[in-house]
Amino acid sequence: MKVGVIGCGFFAQNHLAAWQAIKEISSVIVCDQQVELAEAAKTQFGVRQVYDEAEEMLANEDLDFVDIVTTPSSHRLLVEMAARYGRHVICQKPLAPSIEDAKAMVDACKLAGVTLMVHENFRWQGIIQRAKQLIDSGRIGDPFLAQISFxxxxxxxxxxxxxxxxxxxxxxxMGTHIFDLVRFFMGEVSSLYAQTHQVNPDIQGEDAATVLLCHAAGASVAAMNYVSAVEHDEFIQIPIRIEGSHGSLEIRRDYQLNVVSNKQMTPYHVPPVHYSWGSSLGGAVMESVVNIQKHWVECLNTGTEPHTSGADNLKTLELVFGSYESAAKSIVCHIR
Ligand SMILES: NC(=O)c1ccc[n+]([C@@H]2O[C@H](COP(=O)([O-])OP(=O)(O)OC[C@H]3O[C@@H](n4cnc5c(N)ncnc54)[C@H](O)[C@@H]3O)[C@@H](O)[C@H]2O)c1
Structure with a gap:
């Protein structure tokens, strides 16, 4: 397969390293408006061709799909452009700055008959996949409470x-990732209540948020911030606790996954697969990026819908924008 990567900035280093690790990918072409970043990617990742204009790349190259790793304000234009050229497309999160934009992107891809996947990598960490398998096998019974704390x-x-x-x-x-995990473990959300705070005075937005979410079978509490002074700051490891009708499950630091079932605790150690390349963010990030990109290739090869397709991701975005509305108006937000 031949991939065209648009955006060669910070996070694209992980995408590019992962494409090199996936045997089905025979050729990588890159594009960045800052052509020096595209040139640097060429040197580092064995890229075949470099562009500074996305449309030129799409017009010149016979790509199987496009991988968009630019910041969100450019996503709609680029996804719609890829769809016009009949290319399947992966887009980084957050998919779009508004639900209207995101819906338009999903519709454009549907109309063009191309597949759209949002690069929601957190659920692809090995320890998170293992936790989900254990829950699906019935080890803790029916989940009724999830606590996710980033x-x-x-x-x-x-x-x-x-x-x-x-x-x-x-x-x-970050909420895009956390709400994707909430849905992954607990299913769809019917309503939510959110509180937000700005703690760091030197930034423009809210750096702390706490959200209570209701599901058919229970509730989730999602806390996330970029400002905690914690004892063990492991950044991309996500502490999760899930209570079920017959037991509980906890993801702790150092990739420890503890399951209590029938009053017996079983510890599992699930460290990430180690890749020697990628950004400074650490093993779990690289592992999750390789896993989601392998999932994408498999979906294209088998004609199946990616887990975090564009349509699926609209439900995650509803929770993000619903949380802002809830926090701004101090109201419970009902999700359709
Ligand atoms: N999953 C994760 O853990 C994770 C982590 C960090 C960032 N991200 C996401 O990755 C995306 C990119 O973030 P980043 O931090 O790498 O941004 P960045 O600013 O470092 O890189 C974006 C690059 O895209 C290029 N670009 C922008 N518009 C373009 C266009 N129209 N054509 C060609 N090139 C264009 C810019 O020149 C820049 O080099 C964001 O959506 C961000 O949320 C995800």
């Missing part, structure tokens, strides 16, 4: 300075 003081602004300027911060940037 608290970090990691300086996200050093790699992504644009985050400090965004008036919507942690719900938009």
């Amino acid at each position: 608290r970090t003081g990691y300086n996200v602004y050093s790699n992504q300075p644009y985050l400090a300027e965004d008036e919507r911060l942690v719900l938009y940037d």
Whole structure:
């Protein structure tokens, strides 16, 4: 398969490294408006051709799919452009700045007969997949409560300075991942109540959010921030606790997964598969990026819908934008 990657900035380093690790990918072409970043990718990742104009790349290259790793305000234009050229498309999260934009992108891809997947990599961490398998096998019974807590003081602004300027911060940037996990473990959400705070005075948006979400079978509490001073700040490891009718499950630091079932605790250690390349973010990130990109290739080969297709991701985005509305108006937000 031949992939065209648009955007060669911070996070694209992980995408590009992962494409090199996937045997079905025979050729990588890149494009960045800052052509020096595209040239650097060429040197580092064995890229075949470099462009500084996305449309030129689409017109010149016989791509199987496009991988968009630009910041969200450019996503709609680029996804619709890829659809016009009849190319399947992966797009980074958050898919779009508004639900209207996101729906238009999903519709454009449907109309063009191309597949759209949102690069929602968190659920592809090995430990998260293992937890889901254990729950689906019935080990803890029926889940009725999930607590997901993403608290970090990691300086996200050093790699992504644009985050400090965004008036919507942690719900938009991290909430997309956290709500995807909430849905992965607990199913769809019927209503939510959110509170947001800005703790760091030097940024524009909210850097702390707490959301209570209701599901048919129970509730979730999702807390996320970019400003906690915690003892063990492992950034991309996500502490999760899930209670079920017959037991409970907990993802702890150091890739520890503990399952209590029939009053017996079984510990599992699920460290990420180690890849020697990728960005500074660590093993779980690289593992999840390789896994989701393998999933995508398999979906294209088998004609199946990706787990986090564009249509699926609209439900995650409803939770992001619903949380902003809930927090702004201090109301419970009902999700259709
Ligand atoms: N899944 C994760 O854990 C994770 C982590 C970080 C970032 N991200 C996401 O990745 C995306 C990119 O973030 P980043 O931090 O790498 O941004 P970045 O600013 O470092 O890189 C984006 C690149 O895209 C290029 N670009 C923008 N518009 C373009 C266009 N029309 N044509 C060609 N090139 C264009 C820019 O020149 C820039 O080099 C965002 O959506 C972000 O939310 C995901």
